[in-house]
Amino acid sequence: MGENQESVSSLAIHIYEYISMKNPRFLWFTKNTRINNLNLNRYTQLIRFQISKSFSTTDSILQLDSSLFKFRKMSDIFFGTTTTLNRFSFLRNDSKFIDSLIKNSTSPTRLVFFKQFEKNSIHSIVHFHKEPIDDNSVQKSDPKLFVLELNNLPENLKEKFLNWSNKNINHDFDIRKELTLVFLGMDENNLNDKIKFLSCGNELTSTVKTFSNTGGNNTKINNESISQTETEISKLDEYFQYEDYKGVPYFAVDLTNCKELEEYILNFNSNSIQIDYLKSMPELLNLTNNEASIFSYSKTYLDWLMRNQFCPGCGSKVIPIDAGTKLLCTNSETIEINDNKVSACPVKQTSVNNVCFPRSDPVIIVGIISSDGKKILLGNNKRHAFRDAKHKMYSCIAGFMEPGETIEEATIREIWEETGCKASNVLLNSMDQMKKLI
Numbered sequence: 001m002g003e004n005q006e007s008v009s010s011l012a013i014h015i016y017e018y019i020s021m022k023n024p025r026f027l028w029f030t031k032n033t034r035i036n037n038l039n040l041n042r043y044t045q046l047i048r049f050q051i052s053k054s055f056s057t058t059d060s061i062l063q064l065d066s067s068l069f070k071f072r073k074m075s076d077i078f079f080g081t082t083t084t085l086n087r088f089s090f091l092r093n094d095s096k097f098i099d100s101l102i103k104n105s106t107s108p109t110r111l112v113f114f115k116q117f118e119k120n121s122i123h124s125i126v127h128f129h130k131e132p133i134d135d136n137s138v139q140k141s142d143p144k145l146f147v148l149e150l151n152n153l154p155e156n157l158k159e160k161f162l163n164w165s166n167k168n169i170n171h172d173f174d175i176r177k178e179l180t181l182v183f184l185g186m187d188e189n190n191l192n193d194k195i196k197f198l199s200c201g202n203e204l205t206s207t208v209k210t211f212s213n214t215g216g217n218n219t220k221i222n223n224e225s226i227s228q229t230e231t232e233i234s235k236l237d238e239y240f241q242y243e244d245y246k247g248v249p250y251f252a253v254d255l256t257n258c259k260e261l262e263e264y265i266l267n268f269n270s271n272s273i274q275i276d277y278l279k280s281m282p283e284l285l286n287l288t289n290n291e292a293s294i295f296s297y298s299k300t301y302l303d304w305l306m307r308n309q310f311c312p313g314c315g316s317k318v319i320p321i322d323a324g325t326k327l328l329c330t331n332s333e334t335i336e337i338n339d340n341k342v343s344a345c346p347v348k349q350t351s352v353n354n355v356c357f358p359r360s361d362p363v364i365i366v367g368i369i370s371s372d373g374k375k376i377l378l379g380n381n382k383r384h385a386f387r388d389a390k391h392k393m394y395s396c397i398a399g400f401m402e403p404g405e406t407i408e409e410a411t412i413r414e415i416w417e418e419t420g421c422k423a424s425n426v427l428l429n430s431m432d433q434m435k436k437l438i
Contacts, residue, residue, distance in 0.1 A: 079296035081289040083204040086247060087185035092322040095169040097242050098183060101249045102150065102165040107240040109150040109249040110210060112184075112294060113265060114302050115277060116256040122303050123277040124295055125265060127211060130272055142286040143278055145294060146265065147210045150251075157261055168323060173330055175319050179261075180254035182301040182324035184294070186240065186247025205248075207288035211268070252298030252324075254306070281393065301325065304358040312355050313347030327356050364410045365398035368423065377419060 091097045101109050113125040126143035133139050150161060160178050167175040189203040239246045255261045269275050278284055278295075287295060301324060308327060311318050316331035333344035342349050347356075368377040378394040399414035401407070408426040415423040 078285075078289055078292050081202065081293040083187075083202050083290055083293060084189040085185045085187050085204045085250065085294075088245060088247075089185075089325075091242070091245070092183055092325050098323045099165045099169060100242060101183070101240065101251075102161050104240065105151060107151065107249060108238065109240065109251065111148050111150055111251050111253050112145055112298055113148075113253050113255055113261075114298065115262065116254065116306055117277070117279075120307060121279075122254065122256075122299060122306055123279050124299065126276060126278045126283075127268070128274040128276065130274055140274065143276075143283055144211075145208060145287070145291045146268075146275060147208060148265075149210055154264070157264060160258060160261065168321070171319060171321055171328060173317065173319060176257070176305075178258045180256075180302065180305055180320065180324060182252040182298065182305070182320075184250040184252055184297060186245070186249050188247045191239070191246060202290070204290055204294075207290045208294055250294070252302055254302045300358060311345060311347055314345040316345065325357070362401040363398060364401060364407060364414060365396050366411050366415065366426075367396050368415055368419070368421065377421065379418065 101107055114122050115125065116122045125146040127146050128143055129141040130138045131141075150158065153161075161181075164175065164179045164181055166172075168181075187204045189205050238248075240249055253261075255265075266275050278287075284292075284295070305320050305324060305327075308318060310316065311329040311331065314329065314331050316329050318327045318329050320326070321328045329345050329348055331343065331345040331348065334341045335344045336342075347353050369375070370377075377397075379397055380392050380394050397414055397418045399410070399418065401410040402413070405413070407428060411426045412423050415421055
């Protein structure tokens with residue numbers, strides 16, 4: 001080990017000793033190349049520190065320069081924008097934490113809504129602002145995710161979320177009966193940088209906002225009059241705090257089996273507001289990057305839960321646990337193997353399996369450029385609706401990687417299968433390099 005590596009290692013040990021007393025986490029220290037990680041707690045959260053020369057120690061208390069906590073701007077992609085939303089994945093199986101997010105009467109817990117439709121599809125609920133152009137036509141704004149705060153719902157609807165929380169704790173077999181929820185995380189916007197998991201500079205709430213109808217419409221749900229004005233909204237805390245963790249909680253909600261909640265939301269329709277389901281790709285592409293990130297995150301989990309109702313190992317019913325982020329086979333039968341009693345379900349027999357969590361399948365997407373660099377080959381899929389020839393949707397060629405394939409092999413195969421063209425000279429680009437090309 002070189003002298004530089006030794007100094008970095010000794011610094012890592014120093015940070016380990018200090019932070020393990022203050023806030024045990026999983027730390028990953030880097031200086032040009034990655035060095036050994038230090039596992040401080042099995043319920044961990046990843047924190048990255050860029051080790052630099054600007055550090056000092058005083059009275060055995062580590063003082064890090066504030067620049068160590070700052071990151072360069074992350075690469076920005078439409079369905080994966082880095083925001084101030086912290087997933088807190090290690091708290092998903094903490095039923096006390098999840099229960100308090102639902103039952104705390106002052107928590108600013110926010111809900112994003114989805115509904116299942118035919119052909120195994122699930123779509124988000126959005127709202128549009130409408131402005132009359134003339135007597136016969138109306139102009140719609142770009143869609144916005146329809147987000148409500150849980151504690152602003154009427155009592156009969158809040159009760160349904162309380163029931164879900166109790167079922168999540170007890171792993172009840174009928175947990176999907178009315179609502180399916182997925183805990184997305186907590187927004188750490190406006191928190192002190194020393195508390196935040198990630199100081200990315202992109203506040204989630206800059207574009208993802210809770211819905212409010214200032215028109216003063218009144219709606220009746222179960223004969224209960226509900227005013228839809230901002231003045232009627234109850235006073236909620238700015239943040240929710242659990243132990244050392246703070247933020248604004250977010251849940252994705254599949255309301256397919258809860259007609260009362262769907263009716264409540266649709267009754268926000270008015271002369272100036274349209275509530276609708278986001279079904280078309282062109283409209284989806286009009287979401288802001290932050291909203292698209294929340295949309296893809298939510299839809300991935302809810303779509304996975306919708307499509308997986310039974311265990312692939314034994315055919316028994318599976319239920320969502322850990323706030324909707326994991327599936328549990330309900331088969332309780334046992335069999336005897338080598339004088340040991342084990343679960344009759346082959347999935348539950350294994351210590352680690354990949355059917356309890358959503359799949360992340362590798363996919364390639366490629367810009368097919370002519371040899372002279374002057375043309376690019378795009379595709380037009382007939383499944384995507386278009387109004388006329390000027391509004392066709394074109395896209396790059398993409399496809400799933402096969403087992404045992406390299407990225408280059410998958411790229412050449414997909415180009416040939418989708419277009420009939422034979423390609424060569426596959427160039428892999430990082431996002432930063434791609435931006436330079438654009």
